[in-house]
Each structure stands twice: as C-alpha cells, then as structure tokens.
Amino acid sequence: MSEEPQPQPQQPAGKQKRPPRTGWRRIVPTWRMVLGTFVIGVLLLAGLFFLGYSLVKIPPANALATKQANVYLYADGSVIARDGEVNRENVTLAQMSKPAQHAILAAEDRDFYTESAVDPKAMLRAAWNTATGKGKQSGSTITQQYVKNYYLRQEQTVTRKVKEFFIAIKLDREKSKDDILEGYLNTSFFGRNAYGIQAAAQAYYGMDAKDLDAAHAAYLAALVNAPSEYDVVAHPENKAGAVARWNYVLDGMVTKGWLSASERAGLTFPMPKESATSTGLSGQRGYIVRTVQDYLIRNRMVDKEDLEFGGYRITTTLEKKRQNAFVDAVNDKLMSRLDKKDRKVDNYVRAGGASVDPKTGKVVAMYNGVDYVKQYTPNATRRDFQVGSTFKPFVFTAAVENESTTRDGRPITPNTIYDGTNRRPVQGWQGKYYAPANEDDVSYGDISVRSATNKSVNAVYAQMAVDVGPQKVKDTAVELGLPSATPDLEPYPSIALGTATASVLDMAEAYATLANHGKRGTYTMIEKVTKDGAEVVELPQRKPSQVVSREAADTTTSVLQSVVDSGTATAAQAAGRPAAGKTGTAEEDTAAWFAGYTPDLATVVAVMGQDPVTAKHKSLYGVMGLDRINGGGAPTEIWAQYTKAALKGKPVTDFDLELQENAEVPQYPTADPTQGDEDEGDEDEGPSGEPTSGTEGQTGGETPGGPDGGTSTGQDGGTDTGGTTDGGTTDGGQDGGTSDGGTTDGGTGGPGGADAGTTTGQDGGTNTGGPGTTGTTAGFPTRRP
Numbered sequence: 001m002s003e004e005p006q007p008q009p010q011q012p013a014g015k016q017k018r019p020p021r022t023g024w025r026r027i028v029p030t031w032r033m034v035l036g037t038f039v040i041g042v043l044l045l046a047g048l049f050f051l052g053y054s055l056v057k058i059p060p061a062n063a064l065a066t067k068q069a070n071v072y073l074y075a076d077g078s079v080i081a082r083d084g085e086v087n088r089e090n091v092t093l094a095q096m097s098k099p100a101q102h103a104i105l106a107a108e109d110r111d112f113y114t115e116s117a118v119d120p121k122a123m124l125r126a127a128w129n130t131a132t133g134k135g136k137q138s139g140s141t142i143t144q145q146y147v148k149n150y151y152l153r154q155e156q157t158v159t160r161k162v163k164e165f166f167i168a169i170k171l172d173r174e175k176s177k178d179d180i181l182e183g184y185l186n187t188s189f190f191g192r193n194a195y196g197i198q199a200a201a202q203a204y205y206g207m208d209a210k211d212l213d214a215a216h217a218a219y220l221a222a223l224v225n226a227p228s229e230y231d232v233v234a235h236p237e238n239k240a241g242a243v244a245r246w247n248y249v250l251d252g253m254v255t256k257g258w259l260s261a262s263e264r265a266g267l268t269f270p271m272p273k274e275s276a277t278s279t280g281l282s283g284q285r286g287y288i289v290r291t292v293q294d295y296l297i298r299n300r301m302v303d304k305e306d307l308e309f310g311g312y313r314i315t316t317t318l319e320k321k322r323q324n325a326f327v328d329a330v331n332d333k334l335m336s337r338l339d340k341k342d343r344k345v346d347n348y349v350r351a352g353g354a355s356v357d358p359k360t361g362k363v364v365a366m367y368n369g370v371d372y373v374k375q376y377t378p379n380a381t382r383r384d385f386q387v388g389s390t391f392k393p394f395v396f397t398a399a400v401e402n403e404s405t406t407r408d409g410r411p412i413t414p415n416t417i418y419d420g421t422n423r424r425p426v427q428g429w430q431g432k433y434y435a436p437a438n439e440d441d442v443s444y445g446d447i448s449v450r451s452a453t454n455k456s457v458n459a460v461y462a463q464m465a466v467d468v469g470p471q472k473v474k475d476t477a478v479e480l481g482l483p484s485a486t487p488d489l490e491p492y493p494s495i496a497l498g499t500a501t502a503s504v505l506d507m508a509e510a511y512a513t514l515a516n517h518g519k520r521g522t523y524t525m526i527e528k529v530t531k532d533g534a535e536v537v538e539l540p541q542r543k544p545s546q547v548v549s550r551e552a553a554d555t556t557t558s559v560l561q562s563v564v565d566s567g568t569a570t571a572a573q574a575a576g577r578p579a580a581g582k583t584g585t586a587e588e589d590t591a592a593w594f595a596g597y598t599p600d601l602a603t604v605v606a607v608m609g610q611d612p613v614t615a616k617h618k619s620l621y622g623v624m625g626l627d628r629i630n631g632g633g634a635p636t637e638i639w640a641q642y643t644k645a646a647l648k649g650k651p652v653t654d655f656d657l658e659l660q661e662n663a664e665v666p667q668y669p670t671a672d673p674t675q676g677d678e679d680e681g682d683e684d685e686g687p688s689g690e691p692t693s694g695t696e697g698q699t700g701g702e703t704p705g706g707p708d709g710g711t712s713t714g715q716d717g718g719t720d721t722g723g724t725t726d727g728g729t730t731d732g733g734q735d736g737g738t739s740d741g742g743t744t745d746g747g748t749g750g751p752g753g754a755d756a757g758t759t760t761g762q763d764g765g766t767n768t769g770g771p772g773t774t775g776t777t778a779g780f781p782t783r784r785p
Contacts, residue, residue, distance in 0.1 A: 068310035069199070072289055074320040075364075075527055079202060081285035084310045087203070088195035092533045093182040096209045100197055102259070103217035104185060106252030107224060107245075109142040113177050116141075116169075142184050144168045149187035185209075190220060191227030204272040214259055215267045218249040233272055243269055284327060286372025291381055292316060295525055301537045302529065312536075315527040317362035325645035326353055326365045333637040334607060335370065337624045348609040348618040352379030353638065354508040355603040355646065356523065358515035361542055363505070363525040364601075365646065375612075383487055383503045385591040385608050385617070388584030388631070389456045390507060391477070391498035393514065393556050395465050396449065398476035400552040400660050404468040408670045412449065412467065413660060414559050416667040418460040420444030420452055426493050429466045434493050436462045448666070453559050454567030456583065458497055465496035479547040481510035481520060498584055504604045511595050512602035514560075515580075517658075518553035519544040554657040561655070564596070568632040572596055574640035577647065578654045581639070583631025590617040594635035599653045601646060605635040 029037075069084040082089075093101070105112050140148070147167045171180065190200035198209045200220050205212075212220070222245035223230050230242040246269060253259035281289060292314060296302045302312065330351050338346040353367035369375040398404070399412040407427050410416055422443040425435040436458040438444070444457055452460035465473050470491035478484045482502050489500040502510075513520040521544035529537035560580035564572045568583045572594070581596025595604040607629060609618035620629045 066309075070289075070307065070310050070312045070314060072285075072292060073313065073315045074318055074323070075316065075362075076320060077315065078320055079206075080316070080318070081281060081289050082199075083281070083289050084308075086195055086310070087193045087199045088186070088310075089198045089202075089313065090186045090196060090311060090532055091198045091209055093178055093185075095533055096182075096185060096197060097212045097217065099214040099253075099259075100201075100209055100212040100217040100220070101181065101185070102253050102256070103214065103221035103249055104188075104197075104224065105142075105181075106218075106256060106258070107221035107249045108145070110252055110256055112142050112181065116172065141168070143172055143180050146180055146184040146187065147171060149189075150183055188224050189227055190223045191231050205270070206273060214250065214253065214263070215270045218246050218253070218267075219270055219272065221249050222246045231272075233274055282373050283371055284323065284366075284368060287368030287378045287380070288316070288318065288366065290372075291366065291368070291378050292525060294381070296529070296537075299540070301526070301539070311531050313530045315529070317364060317525050317527050318366065319364045322355060322365040322642075322646045326355065326367045326642050329638045329642035329645070330367050333641060334624075334634045337634075339625070343622060343625065345609075345618070345620065345622045346624070348611060348620065349623055350375065350379050350608040350610050351606070351638070352382070352504040352608065353603065353605045353642070354380045354503075354505040355601060355642070356508045356512040358512040358597065358600070358602050361509075361512070361521040361523040361544075362527075363508075363523065365603075365642075366505070367605075379606070379608065380504045383501050383506070385501055385606065386488075386498055386586035387500055387502050387507060388498040388586045388591065388593055389461075390582045390584035390593045390595040390604070390631070391500060392453060392456065392461050392496060392584075393560055393582050394477040394480060394482075394510070395461055395468065395473050395496045396453070396559060397480065397514070397548055397552050397556045398473045399464060399468045400555050401476055401548045402468060402472050404472075406467055406667075406669070407463075410667040410669070411662070412464065413663050413665070413667055414450040414555065415448050415664060417446050417448055417669055418452060418457075418463060419669075420447040420455075420457045420460050422459060424459045424463070426463050426466050429493055431492065434462065435459075436494070436497060446669070450559050450562050453582070454562055456568060461496040462493045465493050470495050476548060477510065479520070480513045481523070482506050498586075504606050507593075507595050508602055508604040511581075511597050511604060513547060514553045514556055515597040515599065515602045516544070516553075517550045518546055518548040520547045521545070550658050551660045554655075555660045555663050557655055558657055558659055558663065560596075568630070569594060569596065569636050571632060571636040572640050572643075574637070575643040575647075577643065577652055579643070580655070581636075583636065585630055588617075589619045589621055589628055592620065592629045592631045592633065592635050594631045594639050596636075596639055596643075598643060598647065599655055600650065601643060603639055603643060603646075605638045605642075607634050 067084065067086040068088045068090055069082040069086060071082050071089050072080040074080055109115075151167055186196040186198075188197070189195055190197070190203070192200070192203040194200040194203040197212075197220060200223070201207050201209045201212055201216075204220065205216055207216070219242070222242060225245060229235060229238050230245060232239040232242050250259065250264050250267065254261055254264050293307060296307065296314070297304050306312075330353065334349065334351055338349055340346045350369060351367060352369075353365075354363060355365040356362065357364055366378075366380045368378040368380045396412070404412050406412060406416060406418070420438065420443065422438045422441050423435040425433060438458050439456065444452070444455065444459075447455075447457060447460060449460065449464070451457075470493060473495055474489055474491045477486075477489065477500075482489065482500070483506060486506065487501045489495070489502070509520075509523045512523070521542040522540045524539065524542070526537075526539060528535055528539065557580045560582055561578070563569045563582055564579045569581050572579050572581055575598070577598045579596055579598050581594060584593040584595070585591070586593075589609075591606055591608045593604070593606045597603065607620065607623075609620040609623075610616070611618050621627070623629045624634070626633070
C-alpha cells in the first residue's frame, strides 16, 4: 500500500467548528444559559406564587381586632364612660370626616385608591433604607397594614410578612377600597389606649371622628407612625418631631388636592388636651354603667354575652347638667359635713338619689355613691332599706281610688278625722294584735288626715291601711310604680309604715306617677342603642295609662303640699317652687328619706347607714354631729338644692289639681274614736307633746298576721317577737311629752340620753325621760312613724 497521504473529506462551507472556550471566557455564562435560568426562575417564582396564593387563606379576625368598648353617653351625646378591655368604637366611613380620611391617606399611603394591594418597589425601598441606616420603614400599603392589624399579629417575622403579602392580594380582590380604608381606620392604634380613629378623636380632643377638621385629623394621622413618641402631652420633648410630621401630612393633603394652599396656610397646630374624656369607671361613671347594663339585660334588650363583646353605643336619658347638680347637692349638704376621722358613725353614711321627668318617664339624674371604685353598690337601685313614711301617700291614694271609708262609714278625705292616739290598736284587722307607736310616743287624739300626714302619725295610717284593705294598698303601690316583687311589700297593716324595701329609683317612679296626675308610662333610662352606626335595639314604646284616677293622685298631691308648707319637709321650700313630698325614716334610724316633686320633676333622696367592712345596716345616730338624722334634714336639703339647680331657667308652674269630691269638708267621727279599745287607758282629746317640724315618723317593725306569726327581723339580725326589741331607741325625744295608752316597762335612752328614765303613767302619765326616752313600751318598739 502506498504511503502517500490520503485526501481528507471536505467540510461543508459555513459550518466551521466552534473553537473551544478558553481562559476567562470559560466562567462567563452563555446567553442560552442566562435565558434558560431566567425562564426557569420565572416559572419557579410563578409556581411559588400560585402555591402560596392557594395555600394561604384569609383567616378569621384576631381577637384583639374585634374587641370593642361599649360607649355610654349622656342625652346630649357627650361621653359618660367606656367599658371593656379595649378602647375601640367602630364607626363607618360615612361617620368619619373627609379630612380624617384624607389625612390618614396623606400620612400612610397617598396612592391607595390607584395602587395595587402590595407595592414591591416600596417594599424594596424600605428594605434598602432600613439596611443603610436611613430609618426603619415598613414599605407596606394600607391594605397590608390593615391585614396585619385585623388578621395577623404584630410580630416581625418572615412568615408573617409572607402571609401578609398573599392575604393583602386576596383581600384586594374581595373587598372594596372603601371597606379596607374603613377597617384600617378602625383598627389602627393611636396611643392613649385608643384603637380606631373614633376612640382617638375622643381621647385626644373629646370629639367624634365625624367632626375632625384638617388640623386635628392631621395630628391624629401623624400619631399612627409613632403613637407614644408623638403624644406631645406625654412627651413634650418630642413636640418638634410631631409638628414636623403634622406638617408633612398637611403638605401631602395639599399635593393631592384634598386641601387648598390658602386653607393650609391658616392652620395652627392643635394641641391635644391633657385628658379630653375620662373613660374609667371612677366617680358616678361606674355606677351608671352598671345600672344601664342591668337595665338592658333585665329588660332583654341586649344579651349579656353580646354586651360583653362590645361595640354598642348606648345613649342614656341622663342629663349631664342635672347629673352634676345632683352630685354637687349631695356633696354640699351631706358629704362636706362629715368628719370620718373624729366621728365613727360618719363612716357609715351612704346616699342614693334618682330624678324622673313625670311627663316623659325618663330618668334624668341619679346619685349612687361617692365613688364606684370605693363603694361598689349603686345606692339608687339597691332594695334593702325600708322606705319608712314615704310609703304613707300610697295608702291615702288607695283610699281615694277605692272610695274607702272609715270603720264608721265616713269617706276618707284629707279632712277625715282619725284617732291619733299612741299605740292605739288597729280596728277590724283579723290578724295579730297591732298597735304601732307614734314618734316619741306622742298621742294626738282626734286629728285630720292632712295633719296626720304632716306629723307622720303612725296610728292614723295603720288604721287607714286596714280601712282600705292592705291588699288594695299594695296593689295601688304597684300600679304607681313599685315592682310587685319589692321585698317586704306585704298586705298587712304595717305596710302603711313603710316596711317595704323599695329602691330610691322605684320610689321616684311611683312619685312621678302622682306628679303626672295618676298617669304612668314605661319609665326608661335608655334613649337609643346603636351598633356600627345602626339602631339595633327596639325600645319599648311609652304608652301612658291612667293607673289611678286623677282625683286620687291630685288629692294626694294636695295633702303632700301641706307637708312642705307646714310639716316635716319645710326645708324643701328652698327649691323656690311649688312642691309636694313626704319624709320618712327606716326602723332604728338606718335610713332617712325625702320623696318629693314639682309639676316638672320627681326626685327621691335617701341617706343610708352601712358598715363599710361588714356591710351591715347601721343606725345613723350622731351623723354630722346631730342627735339623729331624719328625712326633713339632709335628704330634703339635698332635694331642694338639686331641684333648684335642675329647673333653673324653666318657668315656675303651679300644680293643676282636680280634688276628690268634698275633699275640704271635715269628716268627724260619729262615735267615740276610742270605743272598743278596751286595753287602752283614758285618751287625751288633743295632741300632747307634738314633734317639731324637723322630725317624721319611723317605720314600725311588726308584721301582724304574717306567715311567721308576727315576727320581724331587724337589719342587724335581731328578731322582734312582739316583746321587747333591741335597738329600738330614738335620740332627741320630746321633753315633757304625755304618753298614754299603756305602761312602759322601763324604756332605755338612746344616744344622748343614757339616763332617760321611765314612763309609768297609765292614764296620760307625764313622760319625764327627756331627750332619748325610748326603748320598749308595752311590748312594741318605739319608732318614728
């Protein structure tokens, strides 16, 4: 074979072999590699995006974001208090002013309405600025911030940011921009424990979000960036920074066309108040909140669980001016006179009051105690103190309403003559023997109903209750306004002396019916209840009905006018208006009352005694340095000052009365009023040792014919079995009074009269015991009628 070289096959033209990559070119990726990597990366990112989008669901709202406070308002719309753990009150976008909406957009996200749910550029810019030390920035849109506030927690983690990203995108597809902005403004934290712009507007300026102008709204918007730092009241050293942020917000509003340059130039920084509204429960606020809550739940207007969840805006019927006037009157006439350091008994003093507009049935003011955080029990609604002689008008109303007559057939009118003899046994009662004592054992002999009301004569009213029928008396009291389930409201002769333990508010409602000529409607303390801007509770319609005749109510008013004019309540004249009312004292002086009204306002005041440690009822002997407290003293003085202030500026009106037939005609007995009282001694024909105008009757503790055989348990646990009664002493009795109708067995003096002596005369023997001569007499405790 030839060794000559063989010719090689020729390569086709244009297909030269690529020379191998050498040197540094070996580490540079080709364009194919770049393109492939980019495509793979895009596909991977898209896959991850769709995977995340499908896996991340919109969760339910977090617990903190849904919690709201209930807001309690006076009738004029001013805030009384807020309750709940979170100070938030959700409002609709329509309830936020336009400047408020624009200010928050200028501060946080000026392109909110045109941008997408997330802004990658802003997120990258924020990350760069944070990394390069230009300040920590979130880069989140308002949608993202709302997602964080409403659905997620506040922790700074990658997982939370990823969830926030995907939820924001989904939310933007499911909700409108307006809905998202509304949610954001209701969930943002503004400092001062205020969540949402409504709570913030109240916390910093004492106004509603709908009333915010550009200047105030810009400051609140500035707070979102640094709530605690920019509170210029708490941190005055940061005012320059807060003002700079405020200016930034306003400038942004001008840039976006939401605020004119000329208006912007005229704005000055609106310094927030130290504390625009106290949202705590101290003072009267806590009592009002508790009373309103009880009212809503008891009347099945709102469930307890719903109320605890919050979000209700409850407008009460309470009037701020009158509420404050009530507090001032109690402080001036009672609390300022106490010396708790040097007089132990002054520590027992409690006060309660309630005021009702007779024509509308609205509760316009209440006094419940000195401070809810110090004395928890609301004194205006408690039902554990006897109402005493303030119950007597109901007995007379029942007599007129039922056209009742005396034992000898005479109609009961203001001028019907009764026997006012001390411890006179009631006639016609089939139950246990009952012969109540008058105050200080005073006997009055023949006395008209009007005078017996002025002097609060127990003997007269116990007999009247039997003449009318104790059950009819109870029914009338319930018709006037007392709850049928009132403790100790029992159909016995003692009902006339006020053994029932109705609340101050109960009594105010009943007296308001008398003031309204016997018409009673649905009494209320709620004007309206809204949630999320809509009324959610249908309040009962007030449909007044004539529960007793006008003649019965008006004739009672006529009698009660005499109590103010010349009886035990002359201090009520200081109100400067025609008034009617009745004083009363509970057994053992544990409470003193005055219930009264003008044609325009019915108000009841009670001063009560309770041990702050044991909660036992305590006698009020020696309170304010006085021998004893009675309804004609501090309770009537409080009533007069409050009523004068509450009706200031209103025209003085007189009572327009329609009296029962022959109301002014004397009705004399047709026989000796003592006939048939075999156990009684000789009776005086006239009053003997009349009490002064500053005292009134005290409740008797006997309940004859009751299921327990006539026993009565005192407030401190002692039991009255018809014999002697511990604690039945009174202080400051009448000197030289004549006591007839029984022999005492050695009455003991109360405070101020330790050596009170005894009363021994059976036939009108003279009482020489002096002040404080009381105790146990003929088996009955001496009580003020």
